[in-house]
Amino acid sequence: RIGPVIDELGALFAEAGHELALVGGPVRDAMLGRQHNDLDFTTSARPDDTERILKKWGDGTWDMGRDFGTIGCRKGPWQVEVTTYRSETYDPASRNPDVSFGDSLAGDLVRRDFTVNAMAVRLPGREVVDLYGGVVDLATRVIRTPGTPESSFSDDPLRMMRAARFAAQLGFDVAPEVVAAMTEMADRIAIISAERVRDELVKLVTAPYPRKGLTLLVDTGLAERVLPELPALQLERDEHHRHKDVYEHTLTVLEQTMDLEKRLPGGGPDFVARFAALMHDVGKPRTRRFVDDGTVTFHHHDVVGAKLTRKRMQALKFSNADIDAVAHLVELHLRFHGYGSGEWTDSAVRRYVRDAGDQLDRLHLLTRADCTTRNRRKAERLWRTYDALEERIDRLAADEELAALRPALDGNQIMAILDL
Ligand code: ATP
Ligand code: MG
Structure with a gap:
């Protein structure tokens, strides 16, 4: 104490x-x-x-x-x-x-x-x-500035990001007049260094209530300046084609990723996995096509998404290790969908593992989290298919470990084989 x-x-x-x-x-x-x-x-x-x-x-x-x-x-x-x-x-x-x-x-x-x-x-x-x-604001769970929010944010515009960050960490609401000032002054965030913005964004994304913080950033227009790929996911809402709202889907995938995080070796909040969840579909708005009946389809958004992710993370001055990890996950997140239809050969499974490299644990998470659909049965079927893939990966790995344990040939056997 x-x-x-x-x-x-x-x-x-x-x-x-x-x-x-x-x-x-x-x-x-x-x-x-x-x-x-x-x-x-x-x-x-x-x-x-x-x-x-x-x-x-x-x-x-x-x-x-x-x-x-x-x-x-x-x-x-x-x-x-x-x-x-x-x-x-x-x-x-x-x-x-x-x-x-x-x-x-x-x-x-x-x-x-x-x-x-x-x-x-x-x-x-x-x-x-x-x-x-x-004390009162703690009890009523609200983020307020000591003086007027306008003068506070004009002194240090980073505080607008911090308001969203604390909302995400504490689960508090941001007072209406503070939200209003954030909306009015969002442009001012441009004078803050990318590193300081990045540090607040990392804290927001790894917090217990990231949806709360992200919604604030999007609603106030701050996201438009610091992470424009996120509001861009708000495509047309449509009663018949609800899947078009990729933004809502993205927040759900982020929350599912959080639920699955305990499976990672670290166990705790994982920035790379969460940010990959946030960015996994950012290639979609650029690659969508309208089919004649009004259906929207998306083409190869994985590669485009990985590229946009890289660009954004570079602008925010993330480390190369973080950029590589997140962009890699975005690029690979659709690969699994080839599995369900045609069974993969062992070498296809091995390629999946090899391509995922050190991001395999996170790819398992992201792919499962992305199996969200309004159709529960379909989602469960996708999960079972992914279970099967993971089991196969484990079996192959076990076989390979056994093979590695097999005793090597001794010198006499080699001499015999080579006929020396
Ligand atoms: P944590 O360390 O968990 O992120 P914290 O509340 O300690 O949370 P810090 O960013 O470490 O947050 O800042 C410490 C304290 O300094 C804050 O509680 C706040 O009082 C003050 N502070 C930090 N940054 C600013 C800022 N940009 N403007 C005004 N006050 C600030
Ligand atoms: Mg501190």
Whole structure:
């Protein structure tokens, strides 16, 4: 429990004549009954003083960015970050935060993104400081800005992405006036670096409620700027050809992927699998054709989809490893559909495994998650067919392992065979 640790640190800072308060994420999460080992503090001490105190207390300190006022420290299971009070002003041209140190807790809290993140616990003594109604917003499960959303987002447009991210992580609603400001100011996200947008997107996609965050991005128009392939999936809605709504299908596949994730070796939220689910059909809008009777068909959208995925992920500055993994899954996600009709030969099964390479576990997930159809029986049949394919893959692998265990010929046998 965090009580003893925060009291201990609070006492040390007080002895040295400095204020210290637990702040942001850990306060929010503790109030939600979720305690973790990452503790963020804010202090009146300047970085050199903070470092001196933490050096005496912890197992090791490091510089997280002295210019920004943050010193990190580890002690046992605790990961601590202490940041000097800040009062940020923004360079109107670049909108990069221009950091200057502040001298009050209130001044530090006012520049924070959302009311639920702008609470502090002053130490020692554990006095809760909630100047903007964060407790009420936690209880009513709503994301709100401390001041007007317009001025907050104009100071730092990344906060619009963060609103969607926290909605996805906490399952909260975003207040209507905040949604309105996001919709009005969505264009401003263009001045934020791709890396910062990417980091929020990753957190949103791997959160417990990604549908919530993604819906917000699409509805406010932010997705149009950061992930346009997603809103593009909203094709015509049509009573008779409901399958045309690829967007809704995509969100369902993402949720099915989440349900299946436990089967992965890691077990936990898997960004690559989830992002592949999100992107698996992005080739469809480009490749659709209308047949005479009004039916829509899609041609070879796997290759086009993989290409669009690569382009988008490159623009968002993802690592090559992530780009390769996701694009690979998008490209392969239709391969299985050749299996049900004509049985595959062993070498076709081997090729499937070889082509999937180190993405095989995720391909199993994505392909199964994609077996969604309004027709339950059809979906179940597809799952059984995939079960059969997976069993065959396992059997072939077992055979190959046995073959590898077979004793090699000894020297005399080789001599005999070669007639030497
Ligand atoms: P997690 O670490 O789980 O992602 P968190 O709440 O700690 O969640 P961080 O991104 O680590 O979120 O930020 C820590 C705190 O700093 C936030 O709770 C918030 O108070 C403040 N903060 C971070 N980024 C911004 C920003 N762009 N604008 C305003 N305040 C911010
Ligand atoms: Mg944090």
